[in-house]
Amino acid sequence: MAQHAPVRIGSSELEIVPLALGGNVFGWTADREGSFEVLDAFLAGGGDFIDTADGYSHWVPGNTGGESETIIGQWLAARGGRDDVVIATKVSTHPEFSGLAADNVRAAADASLARLGTDRIDLYYAHYDDAETPLEETVAAFSALVDAGKARAIGVSNYTAERVAEWIGIARAGGYHLPVALQPHYNLVERDFETNGLREVAEREGLAVFPYYSLAKGFLAGKYRDAADATAPGASDRAAGAAEYLDARGRRVLAALDAAAAAHGTEVATVALAWLRQQPVVAAPIASARTTAQLPALLASVDLELSAAELAALGAASA
Template sequence: MTIARTRIGSSELEIAPLALGGNVFGWTADRDASFGVLDAFVAGGGDFIDTADGYSHWAPGNGGGESERLIGEWVRDRGARDRVVVATKVSTHPEFSGLSAANVRAAADASLERLGTDRIDLYYAHFDDAETPLAETVAAFSELVDAGKVRAIGVSNYTAERIDEWFRIAREGGYHLPVALQPHYNLMERDFETNGLRDAAEREGLSVFPYFSLAKGFLAGKYRDAMDVNSASASPRAEDAAAYLDARGLAVLAGLDQLAELHRVPVAAISLAWLRQQPTVAAPIASARNTDQLPALLDSLEVELSRAELDLLSAASTDADR
């Protein structure tokens, strides 16, 4: 299979159009499971890994940085640094909170150490920091590019207005511009289309990498009733996914089931293909806590939905008030 590659914004980074989410590494996936998923992802044609310095500080016994460290160990063990593109983020690690210039610099160095590399391919401002002047943050990220520690800049969880402000500051100051945007976006969460973020991405040429692409497992078809949500094999996010179990969610699942049968792929592959084919989206982000979950994600790379199929799913996921 030949996988069409996509460029991240105006950067020199090229990837297969599927990002492997690293949030589960060191949380619901231990070292062996994480290594197995990473091995299978690359063997299946993937090459873009997304993580953050804060993953997964929320888990008992963790302090943050577990995901980065496991990815770094895998990269070193497999000699894979030049075969993968690694994205990470700053602002949520308990020891490196916020986006002050000093924190951004220190957090980047800590991420480089955990990842065992000399450069971060794509570095995101994970969450906006209202306590720090945006000009300070913009300059700090640009300086990391100048220093060779970061190849490209991204923003995550920013409003359209703050993205516009970032670009204004960067242009006026002669700083490096962001090339990527990471928003919450999937078939069940479509505010991205109307809240100005997609317009900003189109205006600035940002490559979009949606997180929660499978709506916490709901769009993989894992949760169809209360029994699925409460089963022993359910993920820690099952209760959140259960919020989608309404008439609209069931309509989406029915559409997904129809197309999954037609294309002979799992439901998750159809969900990811729909998202990948939306305007401005370069690659959806999806995670797998074991190798059994990975084939459905990789199958999405081979699915190309027709305009009628895209419209079918879009209509099913549009409630009466939209």
């Protein structure tokens, strides 16, 4: 990766290289040793932004939640250099810390800090909206974490545009810290973000957008080109989800990605991530790597600048 100009996360003081390493695989499809190798290689390749959640990966048999944070914390303890990375984590899906009531947000944040072995969470997200808790209670709880120095900035994930706007309105009226980041589901084959009001609210409020499933469970890496690929030996746990995109539109998208990748002498995944990074309000895509072999294509996306014609061709293919 060349030296890329850092991107500021909304109105915060946080700056990052525009690629987030997804931590959902740590403690799931990547064990502790493999996770350490991926984290080392990501940092060595110029990356500095790590995205995780307290719930990762409670869905794995034998796991209880917090595995990803624990591995990241152990890596930080072994390597040092806490100031060299920006860490985002989330609250609401850990089995012991479900929802966004104020007491739960406080307790979950302390538990995350302990697992990460750090004194502050750089970017702390409300992972999923909690309709059972008054939004004002949640907004105040997150703001209090910033006042206490436990979180440096606030983000929201998986909220509707209306609820994001409501959060911001409550924060302004109450004098609370405003959110600076938004994490939606968005990629070249999942484009509701452009029309469901979330992009509009992000533009209006200056929110930095960090899309998850940036590679559509591996489909946009070009790994799955027929149904058999998803059931082949060695296929990932997410292969079945990726195979769902193998319709006429999906094949058009792959053809457009292939053309751009060939023109730049790069990987299909690199092009898909570069397209996403160059969309309005997107600060950085989130992508995970189970092995170090998957990292170069992700890191290369930071420096790939697609032309207006290439962006348009990809957009048309996925329309």
